[in-house]
Amino acid sequence: MKRVKGIPFPTENGRSEIEDLPLPERIVLPLVTPFGEMIPIVSPGDEVQAGQLIAKGANKWDPPLLSSAAGQVSAVKFWPNGTGNEGPALVIESPKQDSPFRREQPSQKDVHEIMRWVQAGDIREVDPSPIPLALRLRKPELVPPAFAPFSPALEKPIHTLVLNGIDRQPGIWLRKAITKNFSSDILETIPLLKDVTGASRVFFAFSKGAEPGEEFLKGLRELGVEPVSCPNVYPIGLNPLLIPFLTGQEIPFNSGGARQFGIVVIDVATALKVHGTAHGEIPSVEVVIQVTAPSAGIDTLVRVRQGTLIEDVLSALSISKKDLAKVLCGGPFLGTALHRFDIPITQEIDSIFLQTEREIIRYADEACVNCGYCVQHCPMKLMPNELSKNCEYGNFNVAEGMDIFSCIECGICAYVCPVNRPMVQLICFGKREIEAARKES
Numbered sequence: 001m002k003r004v005k006g007i008p009f010p011t012e013n014g015r016s017e018i019e020d021l022p023l024p025e026r027i028v029l030p031l032v033t034p035f036g037e038m039i040p041i042v043s044p045g046d047e048v049q050a051g052q053l054i055a056k057g058a059n060k061w062d063p064p065l066l067s068s069a070a071g072q073v074s075a076v077k078f079w080p081n082g083t084g085n086e087g088p089a090l091v092i093e094s095p096k097q098d099s100p101f102r103r104e105q106p107s108q109k110d111v112h113e114i115m116r117w118v119q120a121g122d123i124r125e126v127d128p129s130p131i132p133l134a135l136r137l138r139k140p141e142l143v144p145p146a147f148a149p150f151s152p153a154l155e156k157p158i159h160t161l162v163l164n165g166i167d168r169q170p171g172i173w174l175r176k177a178i179t180k181n182f183s184s185d186i187l188e189t190i191p192l193l194k195d196v197t198g199a200s201r202v203f204f205a206f207s208k209g210a211e212p213g214e215e216f217l218k219g220l221r222e223l224g225v226e227p228v229s230c231p232n233v234y235p236i237g238l239n240p241l242l243i244p245f246l247t248g249q250e251i252p253f254n255s256g257g258a259r260q261f262g263i264v265v266i267d268v269a270t271a272l273k274v275h276g277t278a279h280g281e282i283p284s285v286e287v288v289i290q291v292t293a294p295s296a297g298i299d300t301l302v303r304v305r306q307g308t309l310i311e312d313v314l315s316a317l318s319i320s321k322k323d324l325a326k327v328l329c330g331g332p333f334l335g336t337a338l339h340r341f342d343i344p345i346t347q348e349i350d351s352i353f354l355q356t357e358r359e360i361i362r363y364a365d366e367a368c369v370n371c372g373y374c375v376q377h378c379p380m381k382l383m384p385n386e387l388s389k390n391c392e393y394g395n396f397n398v399a400e401g402m403d404i405f406s407c408i409e410c411g412i413c414a415y416v417c418p419v420n421r422p423m424v425q426l427i428c429f430g431k432r433e434i435e436a437a438r439k440e441s
């Protein structure tokens with residue numbers, strides 16, 4: 001195991017209870033996902049049921065989109081989403097009370113059948129991966145021939161499986177709460193995950209100071225899983241840091257991801273969705289997120305239908321929207337800052353952080369004083385000062401040569417900078433410009 005570069009942070013252990021919020025009057029399901037744009041198979045006026053297939057990806061290996069509520073499709077229109085962009089979305093009005101959402105339970109002995117349901121189950125992850133979960137998890141002999149050409153990585157045997165119980169950023173304790181609340185479901189899923197991946201080595205990663213209960217640790221050991229207490233250094237919960245820490249294997253950008261090296265990481269929230277799918281549930285219907293609104297004294301975990309708008313979460317929690325000026329959609333370090341509240345909650349969002357005008361710290365754009373703190377702390381061993389300067393002055397080729405795409409947008413450089421340089425924004429801007437130029441050429 002290696003030393004992790006980053007910033008030390010105390011473990012967060014908030015209340016692990018999860019509150020169910022009421023069904024909103026309208027849900028909005030974006031048709032743009034990390035795997036691309038989806039094609040709707042329902043039209044305005046159609047009645048839909050919770051769990052019904054309503055849109056398909058352009059590629060057959062992309063997770064489909066299932067309706068998260070029963071109701072009537074009222075429109076397919078452009079709508080803002082959690083990335084800060086607008087894209088087509090399906091709007092479903094007047095959802096009806098429709099739980100429980102279940103389908104036939106697959107045979108627990110038939111791993112092919114279970115994986116077919118995982119594939120059909122609209123499971124999307126908070127941690128980005130170039131390969132959809134249902135393909136990434138499969139050992140080569142379980143990859144259907146139609147999918148094999150998708151990525152050469154799928155032909156590589158899997159030797160290591162990592163269950164990630166570490167939260168992605170400071171201030172968030174969702175994965176700790178899931179581990180605590182659903183420990184027996186997670187233990188029950190491990191044999192299936194071992195079977196489907198064929199991994200001979202399995203780690204369970206958790207934060208130091210947030211040790212899971214003795215029963216759970218005992219259960220892990222009985223299943224041959226190695227529990228690993230990881231240092232409280234942000235961003236160790238992110239795969240590019242966690243994998244080298246546990247296994248010594250670096251995952252270079254553009255290498256095809258961890259799967260290329262025979263390693264699969266699955267976070268506990270996603271493992272729980274696999275467990276639900278294997279037991280006849282439709283887990284994509286609901287999303288659990290952490291809502292933090294310091295001005296309202298709220299820091300809590302809630303379960304909502306996928307597609308619930310942030311403004312409906314606020315009214316269900318009696319948080320006044322008129323006092324709020326900004327939402328960090330995706331958490332304090334990794335979130336996208338948005339100044340509107342009609343954003344739908346999707347499975348890619350694990351937390352929202354709300355700020356009033358008075359809580360927003362506005363920085364003057366000052367010149368770099370060459371202190372080197374950002375270089376010292378960057379977990380990806382980049383030079384954030386130089387990278388951001390090159391992006392600011394339009395020297396995108398130079399930024400590309402400095403490995404700009406290895407930046408994981410963790411925000412540490414901006415956090416430690418004494419003159420508050422907006423390095424992450426500049427680096428993100430540079431990435432988008434380089435990508436746009438690639439598309440044009």
Ligand code: SF4
Nearest residue numbers: 378407408410411413
């Ligand atoms: S350059 Fe990227 S990876 Fe490095 S600290 Fe800044 S945001 Fe994080």
Ligand code: SF4
Nearest residue numbers: 368369371372374417
């Ligand atoms: S931390 Fe800020 S001031 Fe210091 S080198 Fe980096 S960009 Fe410059």
